[in-house]
Amino acid sequence: MGIFVVSADKGAFLTRGESVRRLPEQTDFYLFAETKDDAKKLAAQYIGERIGHSSNIQSQAIFDTIEGWVQRASGSDFLSAIEGVVAETSAFIGSINIEGFAVISPEQSDDTLIVSLSEDNRKRTLIETLYNREKGAVEWGDDMRAFNVTGLSKAIQSLF
Missing domain, CATH: 3.30.160 (Double Stranded RNA Binding Domain)
Structure with a gap:
């Protein structure tokens, strides 16, 4: 079992289907999974289909995939x-x-x-x-x- 983290800055946007919202504050998502690939699947389930920094340009573009956001968390x-x-x-x-x-x-x-x-x-x-x-x-x-x-x-x- 590994613990993986996705960190999202304040103002980043999350989406699931047609629903989109901006995060009001810096938020870390800790995912418990056997492998990084499993963590990526959980990230899609818990965080939404996509996650990215919000900007005037990017908010109207295709969202970044979450694969690059998943990192192994330090011990806690x-x-x-x-x-x-x-x-x-x-x-x-x-x-x-x-x-x-x-x-x-x-x-x-x-x-x-x-x-x-x-x-x-x-x-x-x-x-x-x-x-x-x-x-x-x-x-x-x-x-x-x-x-x-x-x-x-x-x-x-x-x-x-």
């Missing part, structure tokens, strides 16, 4: 904590499969964990707010419950 206790919990959870929840997960890390806001899930032909997405990045400590959710295997598993299972 915070990211490792998330990776460990999701890995344990995937073994704990049985018939529900974790298809991919990412952390969106805006400059001024709390980080957001996005987990893509499936069970049989049903697909769901879990979105949770993360807190307390210092030294790998992580709390998540509106009620600040502990970020642990049981808590995450319950949140995932409640979607099905």
Whole structure:
């Protein structure tokens, strides 16, 4: 498992289908994947089909592909904590499969964990707010419950 990052400047634009929006602040997208190619696929899923710097010229041009934006992230206790919990959870929840997960890390806001899930032909997405990045400590959710295997598993299972 590797951790990859896509960094987007304030004002960069994201698009998915016909929807286009500019980022209000510098934002890093951390993607957890086995290979860089897998990370590129997750980038398309979580970040949008294309990402590029916004400018008067480029905003009306074809968007850059995200391939050149995906880089391996440096080690982080915070990211490792998330990776460990999701890995344990995937073994704990049985018939529900974790298809991919990412952390969106805006400059001024709390980080957001996005987990893509499936069970049989049903697909769901879990979105949770993360807190307390210092030294790998992580709390998540509106009620600040502990970020642990049981808590995450319950949140995932409640979607099905």
